[in-house]
Amino acid sequence: MKALLTGITGFVGSHLASLLLNDGVEVIGTYRAHNSQQDGKRFDIPSIKDVRHVECELRDAAAVDALLAAERPDYLFHLAAQSFVPASWASPSDTIHNNVAGQVNLLDSIRQQGLPTKVLIAGSSEEYGEVHADELPVTELNPLRPMNPYAISKIAQDFLAVQYYRQYGVPVVRMRTFNHIGPRQNEHFVTSSFAKQIAEIEKGLRPPVLYVGNLDAERDFTDVRDVVRAYWLAIQHGTPGECYNIASGRSWSIGSLLQLLLSLSPITVTIEQDAARMRPSDVPIVIGDAAKFSSLTGWQPEIPIETTMREVLDYWRDKLELDKG
Numbered sequence: 001m002k003a004l005l006t007g008i009t010g011f012v013g014s015h016l017a018s019l020l021l022n023d024g025v026e027v028i029g030t031y032r033a034h035n036s037q038q039d040g041k042r043f044d045i046p047s048i049k050d051v052r053h054v055e056c057e058l059r060d061a062a063a064v065d066a067l068l069a070a071e072r073p074d075y076l077f078h079l080a081a082q083s084f085v086p087a088s089w090a091s092p093s094d095t096i097h098n099n100v101a102g103q104v105n106l107l108d109s110i111r112q113q114g115l116p117t118k119v120l121i122a123g124s125s126e127e128y129g130e131v132h133a134d135e136l137p138v139t140e141l142n143p144l145r146p147m148n149p150y151a152i153s154k155i156a157q158d159f160l161a162v163q164y165y166r167q168y169g170v171p172v173v174r175m176r177t178f179n180h181i182g183p184r185q186n187e188h189f190v191t192s193s194f195a196k197q198i199a200e201i202e203k204g205l206r207p208p209v210l211y212v213g214n215l216d217a218e219r220d221f222t223d224v225r226d227v228v229r230a231y232w233l234a235i236q237h238g239t240p241g242e243c244y245n246i247a248s249g250r251s252w253s254i255g256s257l258l259q260l261l262l263s264l265s266p267i268t269v270t271i272e273q274d275a276a277r278m279r280p281s282d283v284p285i286v287i288g289d290a291a292k293f294s295s296l297t298g299w300q301p302e303i304p305i306e307t308t309m310r311e312v313l314d315y316w317r318d319k320l321e322l323d324k325g
Contacts, residue, residue, distance in 0.1 A: 002026045004073035004117075006058060006102070007080030008051060011185045012122065016077060016228040017051050023232070028071055030056040030080065058102030061109070068109045068117070075235050076110070076119045078103060081153075084188050085126065085279065088150035099153035100160070107164040107172070118171045120235040121161045123243070125178040125220070125288055126151035137289035140176065140243050147283070158243065165241040173238035175231065178247040178288040182224035182308055183315035191221075191312055193277075194258050198265050199316035203324075210269045213277030215255035218285040220247045223303035233297040247288025248301045260309050 003020050007013045008029025017027050029051045056067045058080060081099045082088065088095040103121065110117050128138050129145040146152045164170040185192040190213070200206045230246045238244060262269065293299055 001075065002028065002071065002073045003075040003077060004067075004071055005029045005051075005077045005079060006056075006106070007078075008048065008053065010079055010083075011182075012180070012224060012228060012231075013079050014048055014184055015182070015224050016079070016231060017048060019225075019228050019232055021050055025075075027051045028054055028073065030054050030058065030067070032057055058105060059098065061105045064102075064105040065109045065113070068106075068113060068115060072115060073117050076106065076117050077122070077231060077235065078106060078119060079122050081122070081157075083124075083150065084186070085148050085150045086188075088148055088153070092149035095149050096153045096156070099150075100156045103157050103160060107160065107170055110170055111164065111168045116171075118235055118240075119161070119173070120231055120238075121157055121172060121174050122231070123158050123174055123176045124151065124154045125176055125245070125247070125286060127155050127158060127176055128286075129283070131283055131286055133285070136285065137247075137249060137287040138245065139289045140245055140292055148279070162241060171240040173234050173240060174243035175234060176243055176245050177227055177230075178220040178222060178245070178286065180222050180224045180227045180246075181312065183311050185224070185312070190254055191257055191261070191309065192316070194261050195309075195313045196316045196320075198261055198267065198269075198313060199320050201267050201269060202265060202317070203320055205320070208267060208269045210258075210271050211274040211277065212258065212271055213254070213274065214279070214282055215258060215273075216253060216284070217282055218251040218253045218287075220249070220251050220286055220288045221257070221305060221308075222246065222248045222301050223305075223308045226301040226303055230293065230297075230299050233299055234293070237297050238293075239296075244293035244296075245288050245290045246293065247290045249287065249290060251285055251287045252305060257305075257309065260306065261313055264310055264313055 082095045129147040161172040181191045187196045
């Protein structure tokens with residue numbers, strides 16, 4: 001079996017590649033030419049070294065056509081996206097164009113070439129947006145009330161996938177994944193940001209001041225390795241055209257995760273709120289309901305949050321040591 005992963009050098013991509021390779025799947029990963037220097041560093045991840053890398057600008061329809069004609073994958077995991085919410089506020093049009101145009105080209109190429117490729121679209125719980133307290137936990141039937149440009153782009157991807165299935169029979173499975181965390185996540189994301197700051201303070205690379213955003217917000221966190229296991233199950237067993245939540249079913253406040261990380265370190269810090277880390281709009285609490293997917297596949301999250309936090313912190317400790325060397 002052959003799987004094509006867009007965004008192979010991203011956080012989720014590297015973990016999914018590792019899982020697929022362990023299952024004997026041939027993995028091809030796309031990357032952008034203008035990111036080649038950054039991506040080159042990510043190719044050092046062990047799981048990525050065994051992936052065949054293909055340069056492809058997904059917004060270029062001709063390049064996408066050529067890629068799919070050459071590879072004819074059994075599975076396509078579409079992970080590539082601008083996924084950082086604050087960046088979507090800084091450049092809304094770029095986020096929407098990047099996230100929507102690439103997917104249109106992929107689905108339209110599959111349609112035109114008549115490929116039997118089964119597609120997984122990595123959506124987001126951000127699509128649900130403004131969730132009211134009496135709507136928790138969030139099921140796939142909750143209304144979509146997006147609160148940022150990134151969420152709007154993911155809804156567009158979600159609905160496009162439905163249309164390509166209904167109109168053309170492209171076998172697309174849609175995932176709405178709640179917050180996922182783990183080793184290798186970009187430092188712009190909350191738990192990774194905390195862990196990097198703690199590791200830098202431990203090594204004396206910065207003063208013992210830890211900068212934070214909103215610590216009161218509560219979110220549903222799942223380890224990325226549980227998430228990619230869900231993606232592999234979904235593309236094999238998911239019903240084309242359907243959408244599935246991926247969530248742990250419980251919430252953690254951002255402040256409690258910060259305290260958990262600090263409990264794993266000997267340092268004492270001063271915590272300061274940074275206005276730049278606050279979102280223009282935020283929801284107090286989000287909890288997801290993955291019962292639909294669990295009943296279909298038996299999937300349940302398996303990695304405890306304490307294990308995830310310890311491994312995130314160790315990742316940054318190791319990375320800072322390697323960077324210093």
